[in-house]
Amino acid sequence: MGSLLDIRNVTVFRGRTRVFDRFSLQIEEGCSTAVLGPNGAGKSTLMKLVSGELHPVFSPDSHIRVFGRERWNVRELRSRLGVVSHDLQHDYLSCARGMNVVLSGFYSSIDTWRNQVFSETEYRKAEEVMESLGIRSLKNREFGSMSTGEQRRFLLARALVTDPGTLLFDEPTSGLDLKASFLYLEQLGALMRCGKTVLLVTHHVHEIPPGIRRVVMLRNGLVFADGTPEETLTSSLLSALYDYPLHALSLSGSFQVFPASGRPEGENAW
Numbered sequence: 056m057g058s059l060l061d062i063r064n065v066t067v068f069r070g071r072t073r074v075f076d077r078f079s080l081q082i083e084e085g086c087s088t089a090v091l092g093p094n095g096a097g098k099s100t101l102m103k104l105v106s107g108e109l110h111p112v113f114s115p116d117s118h119i120r121v122f123g124r125e126r127w128n129v130r131e132l133r134s135r136l137g138v139v140s141h142d143l144q145h146d147y148l149s150c151a152r153g154m155n156v157v158l159s160g161f162y163s164s165i166d167t168w169r170n171q172v173f174s175e176t177e178y179r180k181a182e183e184v185m186e187s188l189g190i191r192s193l194k195n196r197e198f199g200s201m202s203t204g205e206q207r208r209f210l211l212a213r214a215l216v217t218d219p220g221t222l223l224f225d226e227p228t229s230g231l232d233l234k235a236s237f238l239y240l241e242q243l244g245a246l247m248r249c250g251k252t253v254l255l256v257t258h259h260v261h262e263i264p265p266g267i268r269r270v271v272m273l274r275n276g277l278v279f280a281d282g283t284p285e286e287t288l289t290s291s292l293l294s295a296l297y298d299y300p301l302h303a304l305s306l307s308g309s310f311q312v313f314p315a316s317g318r319p320e321g322e323n324a325w
């Protein structure tokens with residue numbers, strides 16, 4: 056297994072905000088990793104850097120290498136790295152039919168277009184992926200008329216249709232109810248067990264499913280802690296990361312946090 060991500064000395068601005076200042080992070084292929092941090096930590100910026108939607112300030116000693124390469128054509132990259140992002144769900148055309156959402160993964164486009172040609176094999180693959188995610192019966196439905204959970208599964212199908220070895224998720228269960236969240240996280244677990252590498256960014260501890268081997272805690276554009284879930288998802292590190300007293304619990308490889316019993320100092324009693 057080689058390098059999935061190699062970020063060295065990268066400086067990134069969004070508007071006037073310097074989100075990363077000579078930031079470095081390496082992730083190996085095969086090591087499913089969660090990037091966890093509070094609002095504004097830089098998680099979405101990191102995800103956009105990896106997916107090629109954002110670029111750092113040029114510096115001779117900095118680089119971003121995905122699978123060992125600095126330059127990718129988007130279509131080629133998507134055949135190795137599938138992306139299921141929040142923005143994508145938001146941007147997707149509500150009139151696109153389910154089948155077209157999945158097929159659009161072959162071109163990394165939003166919806167399919169007249170000039171795009173799909174082979175029988177590609178149609179078959181799309182059917183197969185929809186079947187495996189339990190959404191085949193919705194293939195003719197408009198994206199806009201699907202529930203958030205169904206939309207999320209179609210976007211996962213879109214990412215999986217090219218059979219990438221690595222999948223990138225941005226807050227995978229946001230907007231999903233409890234059952235849909237757990238089913239979706241089980242799906243992520245199944246993908247990891249089938250050999251896919253999952254890279255996810257989240258601000259929720261419960262979104263880190265069993266099978267994630269490494270947690271990178273991010274705060275103010277810096278790596279705050281880095282280790283296995285057992286090493287990092289502790290009450291003391293989580294309390295420090297979120298600057299709030301928290302109590303962490305784990306059960307069968309899943310994690311959950313609660314407010315610690317003591318109120319934060321200075322908070323008014325009700």
Ligand SMILES: Nc1ncnc2c1ncn2[C@@H]1O[C@H](COP(=O)(O)OP(=O)(O)OP(=O)(O)O)[C@@H](O)[C@H]1O
Pocket residue numbers: 069070071072074092093094095096097098099100101258
């Ligand atoms: N378009 C923008 N213009 C200016 N500043 C921005 C822009 N987008 C993000 N930022 C700033 O960059 C910093 C990092 O934002 P980013 O969205 O990467 O954080 P995040 O960890 O993903 O947060 P969240 O969990 O709330 O999504 C924040 O301080 C944010 O205010």
